[in-house]
Amino acid sequence: xxxxxxxxxxxxxxxxxxxxxxxxxxxxxxxxxxxxxxxxxxxxxxxxxxxxxxxxxxxxxxxxxxxxxxxxxxxxxxxxxxxxxxxxxxxxxxxxxxxxxxxxxxxxxxxxxxxxxxxxxxxxxxxxxxxxxxxxxxxxxxxxxxxxxxxxxxxxxxxxxxxxxxxxxxxxxxxxxxxxxxxxxxxxxxxxxxxxxxxxxxxxxxxxxxxxxxxxxxxxxxxxxxxxxxxxxxxxxxxxxxxxxxxxxxxxxxxxxxxxxxxxxxxxxxxxxxxxxxxxxxxxxxxxxxxxxxxxxxxxxxxxxxxxxxxxxxxxxxxxxxxxxxxxxxxxxxxxxxxxxxxxxxxxxxxxxxxxxxxxxxxxxxxxxxxxxxxx
Numbered sequence: 357x358x359x360x361x362x363x364x365x366x367x368x369x370x371x372x373x374x375x376x377x378x379x380x381x382x383x384x385x386x387x388x389x390x391x392x393x394x395x396x397x398x399x400x401x402x403x404x405x406x407x408x409x410x411x412x413x414x415x416x417x418x419x420x421x422x423x424x425x426x427x428x429x430x431x432x433x434x435x436x437x438x439x440x441x442x443x444x445x446x447x448x449x450x451x452x453x454x455x456x457x458x459x460x461x462x463x464x465x466x467x468x469x470x471x472x473x474x475x476x477x478x479x480x481x482x483x484x485x486x487x488x489x490x491x492x493x494x495x496x497x498x499x500x501x502x503x504x505x506x507x508x509x510x511x512x513x514x515x516x517x518x519x520x521x522x523x524x525x526x527x528x529x530x531x532x533x534x535x536x537x538x539x540x541x542x543x544x545x546x547x548x549x550x551x552x553x554x555x556x557x558x559x560x561x562x563x564x565x566x567x568x569x570x571x572x573x574x575x576x577x578x579x580x581x582x583x584x585x586x587x588x589x590x591x592x593x594x595x596x597x598x599x600x601x602x603x604x605x606x607x608x609x610x611x612x613x614x615x616x617x618x619x620x621x622x623x624x625x626x627x628x629x630x631x632x633x634x635x636x637x638x639x640x641x642x643x644x645x646x647x648x649x650x651x652x653x654x655x656x657x658x659x660x661x662x663x664x665x666x667x668x669x670x671x672x673x674x675x676x677x678x679x680x681x682x683x684x685x686x687x688x689x690x691x692x693x694x695x696x697x698x699x700x701x702x703x704x705x706x707x708x709x710x711x712x713x714x715x716x717x718x719x720x721x722x723x724x725x726x727x728x729x730x731x732x
Contacts (some may be wrong), residue, residue: 357699359691360424362392362417366431368669370398370676371683373428373449376409378688383410386698392420399676426700428687432456433463443467446700448687450474450487451714453722454618457729464715469702471690474616475722477711485690485708488616489533490682495671496537496612499639500526502671503608504545506637506664512546523548527602528567529623529648530612531558534641538610539567547608552599572598596625604631609638611648619646626650626660634662643667 359382361374372395374382379389390412393403403413414420421427421440429449433441438459441447444467451472453460463470473487483489504511507524514521526542528535531553539562542549549567562569572595603609603624609632614620620642629638629651640647643654651660652667659665672679693708694700704710714725 357386357425357695358388358390358423359426359428360390360392360414360420361395361428362420362437363395364398364430365434365437368673369431370673371430371680372396372399372401372676373430373680373684373687374406374411375399375401375681375684376405376411377681378684379406379409379411381688382691385692385695387426387695388412390414390420390424392417396680399680401677401680426691428684428691430683432459435459435462438462438466438468441466441468444469446691446694447471448473448690451725453714453725453728460714460720460725460729464718464720467718468715469713469717470715471694471712472714472722472725473686473690473712475712475714475724476690477707479707482708485686485693485712487683487686490686491672491679492532492534492612493537494675494679494682495641496534496539496610497541498671498675499534499610499612499641500538500541500545500608502666502668503610503637503639506666507608508635509607510546511542524607525550525605526608526610527551527570527606528610528612529553529599530614531555531562531569532612532614534612535610536561536565538612539565542608542610543567550602550606552602554595570599570602592621592623596623596628599623600628600631603628604633606632607636609636610641611638612641613648614642614645620648622646622648622650624649629660629663629665632663636663638663638665640665640667641671644669 382389391406393413393415426446432451447468447470476482476485509524511524513523524547526547526549528538528551531551539549543566551562551567552570559569640649640652642648643652654667655669657666714722720726
């Protein structure tokens with residue numbers, strides 16, 4: 357059985373779905389492993405490092421994919437890559453059915469069995485395959501560094517001969533994996549941190565990291581799998597009204613609220629941004645799915661009344677060495693879950709296999725993916 361990893365062809369994607377350490381594990385499971393030449397260059401992994409781990413380095417993508425039984429990627433394949441995949445090949449990547457509907461349909465027509473890492477169920481058995489969490493943790497960490505770099509203030513309190521400088525005030529909206537990592541990082545840098553989430557259950561986690569949890573007189577919005585559920589417009593209106601004063605007092609605002617497969621909820625209006633102090637910084641980690649901030653421009657930094665809004669796309673890719681290592685482990689664990697005695701054996705009675713599979717046997721088989729594709 358041959359496992360292949362091509363170069364990522366999405367702009368500004370520097371991660372790779374296979375690293376030498378995970379390749380060694382796959383080879384130990386009696387799999388043949390190959391990568392396209394230069395696949396790891398964006399993550400500072402040279403071809404020789406793959407060769408030393410027993411990986412075949414193939415010059416062209418056509419040659420790589422023509423006989424590949426399993427293909428590992430970060431981003432969804434391009435239409436050209438889909439046409440290179442053989443019938444009944446297995447693909448593992450972030451498929452993003454909500455925005456890549458045409459790709460999902462093409463994979464089904466090609467007869468590819470495709471697994472999307474966004475759809476891996478959040479159960480204890482699947483924790484080692486949870487790429488959303490591993491990449492979100494990196495994004496939360498980097499968001500704080502981006503904000504600190506742009507903010508014209510110290511993060512910690514500084515006591516100097518010239519006087520004492522007050523610490524920066526950081527507000528994190530959304531206390532999922534990204535938000536909790538942002539809280540921890542901002543605290544390590546010495547900021548005074550507060551956080552808000554529509555799920556009261558995360559209060560203790562927030563407080564355990566040394567941050568203040570903001571409680572609003574609103575109903576709980578806990579959804580499936582620990583995610584926040586999609587909120588009504590009336591709920592969001594009340595939420596924005598109550599959060600306005602907390603945002604106005606903040607030097608840094610980091611927004612992380614996302615609902616898998618849906619547009620990011622709008623939490624911060626233009627008026628709320630304009631109420632912030634000059635020099636304040638907003639990092640909107642939800643920019644790729646519409647943004648939590650009304651004035652966010654995905655992929656750009658914008659200035660509104662001397663408030664900087666950073667809409668950086670694909671933040672995990674700005675730290676490609678470690679995020680590739682984490683992602684590759686997630687992917688390898690999912691692949692090995694599907695492999696028995698050196699060959700892929702699909703058991704659709706298994707919750708992980710069934711939950712993550714998007715296309716199989718020429719059809720879109722995941723109900724959630726069907727809905728997302730039809731609405732995209």
